[in-house]
Amino acid sequence: MDARLLDILIQSFPKILLPGIMVTIPLTVLAFAIGLVIAVVTALICFAEVPILKWIARFYIWVIRGTPLLVQLFVVFYGLPSVGILIEPFPCAVMVFAINEGAYAAETLRGTLEAVPHGQLEAGLCVGMSWWQIMRRIVLPQAFRTAFPALGNELISMVKDTSLAANITVTEMFMKTQRIVAVYYEPLALYIEVGIVYLLFSTVLSYFERYGEKRLATYGKR
């Protein structure tokens, strides 16, 4: 590797890392957190088979899982302004990622909710607890415990998917890299460099995930 290329790579590293820390991470964390809230509500609606709402929930999951994330981003960012709805790039990305994550995580959670032995719900009713109390105190904690590895997967997946936000003018890591490439024209080295930064982020997250899983209550199971 010649000295010029090495110099470019070293100089670009902080320029790529900075939007990673300032944009990619906040985008991921915000969208994932909001997505989880959407997922819990949606999964509970499906689990409890709430009339009408369950059809809306299923429709939502069907549409979101059945269309590309990139298309969803374009519809909201480039499409909605034509009906008068204009959203800034960053909030728009947070919103679309959250809605997208909500649909996937809802299905994960619905599965783990159904896997919690049903007798505990009946036992809760018999000691006088309300349905919501049982969900909050007994069933959801167990469902979350089981869903943890799958949700961890989705979080890591989302870190990488945030690169799609470059398409709606959010200056995250990938867009920054594209701009640097346009200046120096070293696509191979620079795109590998940004890939390594994504890998770094994912590795840190996987570590946290494994650590969290170990620390999570196992309720006496080994």
Add this chain to the structure above:
Amino acid sequence: MAVLSVKDIKKTFNHENVVLDGIDLTVEKGDVVAILGPSGGGKTTLLRCINFLETADDGTIEFDNNIYSFKDITKKEIANIRKNTAFVFQNYNLFLNKTALENVTEGLIIARGMDKKEAISKGKKMLEKVGLLDRCDYYPNQLSGGQQQRVAIARALATDPEIIYFDEPTSALDPELTGEVLSVMRQLADEGMTMIVVTHELGFAKMCANHVMFMENGKVVESADSKEFFENPKSDRTKAFIKAISTK
């Protein structure tokens, strides 16, 4: 005074399978009623309907001097009745994410708004009663089946119910563990707790129950005082059942 009185309760599954075909049952304070009968006879469904885990199609239930129809009882009325009754399941159904003590206190703190300290001291007292005070902090997965069922009984007792329903409480246990659960139940019977026990344990029914009801095909075949039932059964079907199960 009757704690509970059920009249003409009916339940059909899938419009064709009649599980309860007009059952009457009255339980006085301090009664221990054993419900016997072959599997599929409707015993468990009867208990589940009385506590509204299944919805009965017809009939009335009298509880605390109020008469309700199964058809149009409200959710609030159901919740009220449930707060004064308790249920012990065949599969224990302990809360798996809670310790033994938390299993007992959950219904007190969360459902009844009892002070936490008070609930914990009561919970410990109940666990002591079933001989498991030293297992307070164990999770259900760390307990044997017999211990789990005793925790479930402590959970039932903690809410000061007027009546406890037991649904085949020892059917999932081996004979050795069955003994420890039955001895706790015997103790409750001696203390005058009102109970309905669906069981296959003839010995327990003989020793602890003061009334026995024999059910088959959703109907009551025979219902009598315990002594009368075992020593002088009226119907041939009851005689055959007692003989078959005694010689096992």
